[in-house]
Amino acid sequence: MSTNGGGPLIAVRHVKKYFPIRKGLLQREVARVHAVDDVSFEVQEGETLGLVGESGCGKSTLGRTIVRLLEPTAGEIVFRGQEIENFGARRLRPLRREMQMVFQDPYASLNPRKRVGTIIGDPLKIHGIGDRASRKAQVEELLETVGLSPEHYNRFPHEFSGGQRQRIGIARALALRPKLIVADEPVSALDVSIQSQMLNLLEDLQNEFHLTYIFVAHDLAVVRHVSDRIAVMYLGKLVELSPAEELYQRPIMPYTEALLSAVPIPDPDLARKRKRIVLEGDVPSPINPPSGCRFHPRCRYATQVCSEIEPPLVDYGAGHLAACHHPLNVDAATLASVQAAPESPAAADAAALPHDSAGESDPVGTGSSS
C-alpha cells in the first residue's frame, strides 16, 4: 500500500456520464439517465478503492468509464498524469496495457468458442508482445499464477466451474501486466467458499504484481475485507468516501448507516440485538432523481433543507468525506470547523455546510461507534 510520490495513479474529476433517452419522430433526446453525476476521487498506486452502492447507483458505469470502455459526458479522467477522457481509440490503445477490467459474470464474460489459452493470450497478441512460443509460455505461467494448471491451455470455458472461469478472467486481465485493475463485482456470482479463495487470490496478486484495484461491489463485508478506502455511491452521486475501517466504525451519511445495518451478520444474538434500519421503498429512477439530497425521500433524518439543497461533500478529517446536511457520528467541534472538499460536485452549494449532527449511530451493533 505505498503512495507514489508522483501523484495518484488515477484521478477522476467531476466525471459525469449520462445516457440519452430518445423519443419522437426525429429521435430527439427527451430525458437522460444520470448514471454518474459529478463524481471525483483519486486512487494512489498500490491502493484498493472499494466502490459500493446498490443497483442503479452508477458504480458499474463509473468503473467502465474509468477504463474508457465508455466516454464520459463531462469531467476528466487523469491516468498517470494524462487526461484520457477524450482519447480516441488510437491513443487509448497503449493505455489498454495499463488498465484492465475483470467482469462480474464468469459465465458470460468468456467467449465460449475460444480456448482458454487463446482468451488469455489474445491481449498479448493484439499488442504484439513476443512470438507464439513466448506467448504460450507466458499464458501457462499466468494459469499457474491464478491457481489453474497449464494443461488447461486447450480447454474451453464450459469445461470449468464458475470460480475457475473467474480465475481465467483474472489471468486475462493480468496478461498485459496492467497497473490498474477495475474489478466489477468479481465475486458476487460465486459461492461463499470459492469467494474467499478468490479474495485471497486477488490479495496475493496485488502484492506480487504491485496492482492497484478499484473494486466495485455491493457486498459491504467483502468490500471492507479488500479495500483501503471505500467510496459509497447513491443514484450517481458520491455520498461518502472514507478509509475502510473508519467507514464501518463511524458512518457519517445516513445511507451508509442504512447499508451497513442491512448487511446480514452470521451471529444470531447480535443480529437480534442490533437495531436494524430498514429503508422504505425502492431506489428511485436515475432519470428523474429527487431534488436536493438524492437520498432525502428515504432518509429518516431528512428535513426541509435536504429536499432543496444538494449537500456538498465535506471533509471531516483523516480523509473522510461525506455529503449530508445532518451527518451522523460527528461532534460539535468538528462540525464547526469543516469545509467543503474539492471533490464536492459543482451543483452542490459549497457554502451549505452542516450545522447539526443527527446523532450517534452504530449500525453494525457491535457497540463500537466513536
Next chain:
Amino acid sequence: MLTFLVRRIIGAILVMAAVTFIVFVIFIVVPGGDPAERIAGKNANPQNIINIRHDWKFDKPFYEQYWVMLDKMFTGTLVSYTSQQNVVSQIVQGMPATFSLTIGAGIIWLFFGIMVGVISAVRAGRWSDRLITVLALIGISLPVFWLGIVCRYYLAEGGWLTIFPDGEYTGITQSPLQWFYHLILPWLVLAVLFIGFYGRVLRGNMLDTINEDYVRTARAKGLPQRSILIRHVLRTSLIPIVTLFGLDFASVLGGGAILTETVFDLHGVGQYAAQSINNFDLPPIMGVTLYGAFFITIFSVFVDLFYAYLDPRIRPT
C-alpha cells in the same frame, strides 16, 4: 403512437421509392434485348422500331426514362411492352385469385403449423415427435413446383384420380363450390412448405420456453398441465410465429406465390409476375414489385403493432 405511425409511413414511402429505382436500374443493367424490338413484334421493319423507340423515349438518357415511368405509374397509364395492356388493370384482375389463394392457404398453414409445433414439443424425443419432424422436413424440402405438378398429374389429370379440377381459378361470386374446389390443391401445396417450417420454429420456441423460470412458477402454483401449456408456454412461444406469419402472408398476398400460381394456372398476380419476367417486360415487373412492396411494408407495420400488443415489454419503435 402517432410519431411511430408517421415515421413508418415515411419509411414505407422511401422503401417503395427505392424499390422502383432498384428495379429500374436492374432492368437497364441486365442485358436482355431491346424493348423497342419486342414491342414492334416479329418481322417489324427497322423504321418501325426506331419510331417506337422515339415514342417510348427509349433513346433518351435513363433518368428521363425513369421519370417517364414514374409519371406513367402515378397516372395509372403504365402499359406493358409486350401486350399493350394496362398494368394496373392486369394486376387488379389477378388480385381475387391471389387473395383467395393466400387467405385460404394462410389459415391452413397457421392452424396446422401450430398444431404440429405443439404436438412435437409436447412429445419431444418420442417417436411421434421424430415422425413429425421427418414429415416437416420433407414438407420444407419439397419444391413447390414439383409438388404442384405431381399433385396435378396424379390427382387431377388422371394419373390416379381425377377428383380435382385441372387448374384454373373460378371466382367466388360465380360459384362458391367451384371456387373452393379449384383452390384446395393449390392451398395444400402452398401450405405444406409453411406448415413444416412453422412447426419446427414453434417446437423450438416451446422447448426453450418450457425451461423458463416463469413456467416453473406456474407449476409451483399448482396449475394443471394443460393450463400451463397453453397460457404460459404457448402464449409466449407464439409471439415470434406471429411476426413470421405477418410477413409470409404479406409476401404471398403481394404476388409471391409465383410458382404455385403458375403451376395451377390461377392467373393471379404471381403468375402475371412470372410471365412478365419471362417476357422481360419492365412495366408489369415494376408494377408487381411495387404492389408486393406495398403489402410487405404495410404488414410489417401491423406486425410491429401486434407484437407490441402481445408483449407488453415492447413499445413500437
Next chain:
Amino acid sequence: MSERLLEVKDLGVDFTTEDGVVHAVDGVSFELDRGKVLGIVGESGSGKSVTAMTIMGLTRDINARFRGEVSYQGRNLLEISDTEMQNFRGNEIGMIFQDPMTSLNPVYRIGEQIAEAIRAHEHVDKQNAHKRAVELLRQVGIPNPESRVDDFPHQFSGGMRQRAMIAMALSCNPAILIADEPTTALDVTIQAQIVELISKLKDDFNSAVIMITHDLGVVADIADEIAVMYAGRIVERGPTRELFYDPQHPYTWGLLGSIPRLDRAKQERLHSITGAPPSLIQLPQGCKFRPRCPHAFEKCKEEPALENRVETPGHLDRCWLDVETKRSLRDATISGDQTEAA
C-alpha cells in the same frame, strides 16, 4: 403446541443423465412445525434446491428416482399422483424462487397471475379473485395496490416483484412457504425488507417457512433451526444458536470462517476451504467432505451417520471427531475466534 406439518425421512433423489447418475440428494431428514422457520444452507451442488423442489414435486421426471418419504398430512408426497400433487402445490405448500424477474410471466399482468393462482385451487370468480389479489399486494407492502395490480412485471422493481411473488405464493393460505434463495438477486437494503416481510407474514398466516440460502447471515436472523447441506447430504443440523456458537462439522467451520464479517475485526487473510465440491456423479467414498477436510483421519473412510453427538439434543452432525477435539480444532480454524457457546 406446535403442530408437525412436514416430515422428511431419508430422502434420496437420483437423476439419470448422459454423463451418469447424479446423486443429488441422499439421506436427508428433517421436520417442520407450524410457525417455525427452517433454514437450509449450502452452496451450489449441495442439493438444497433439489430437496425443496422435490417436496413440491417439481423434480418429477422420467429420469428421476426417489427414495424415502416426504410426509405431509399423513400422505407421502413422493408417491401421490401428479394430479394430487397439483392440488398440494400452491394450495398447501407455496414456493418462491430466486430471480423474481424471470419467475414472473412477462406478458400477463401481476394481478392476473395472482388471481390465476387463487382460481387454480378455489372456486372464486374473476372479480373476487382480483379483489383478493389487491388485498394480498397490500399485505406484502406494495403501495397503491389498486393501480399496481394491473401493471406488468417489467414495471415493478426487483424488490416489488419479489413481494408480488410472495403474495402469489401465499394467496391460497398454504401451511408451508418454501423460499429458494429469495434474496440473492436483490440489493442488500431490499434483502432486509424481504426477510422482514417473510418473517411477519409467517406470523400473519400462521405458516411455516423453509428458507434456502447460501448466506449464513440471512438465516441467522430468521431461522429457528438450520440444516447445512453438502454433496447432497445434511452434514449438520440444529437449533440456530447451537449451530452458530457450537458448530460441530468442519464444513460449517469452513463456511463460517470464509465469510468476511462486519462485526469482527478485519482478518488478514480469509479462511478458505481448499478444493471444490465433489462431482455428484462420482462421489468420494466415506465422508463426502474428507478430500477437503484438514482434520480427516482413518475413520473418515467410513461415512458417518447424522447423529446427535453433542450434549444438546436436536443438534446432529456427520463427523467422527469427538466433541472435545472438535471444539479445540474449531477455534483454531475459524480465525477471529469463536464466541462462547450459550
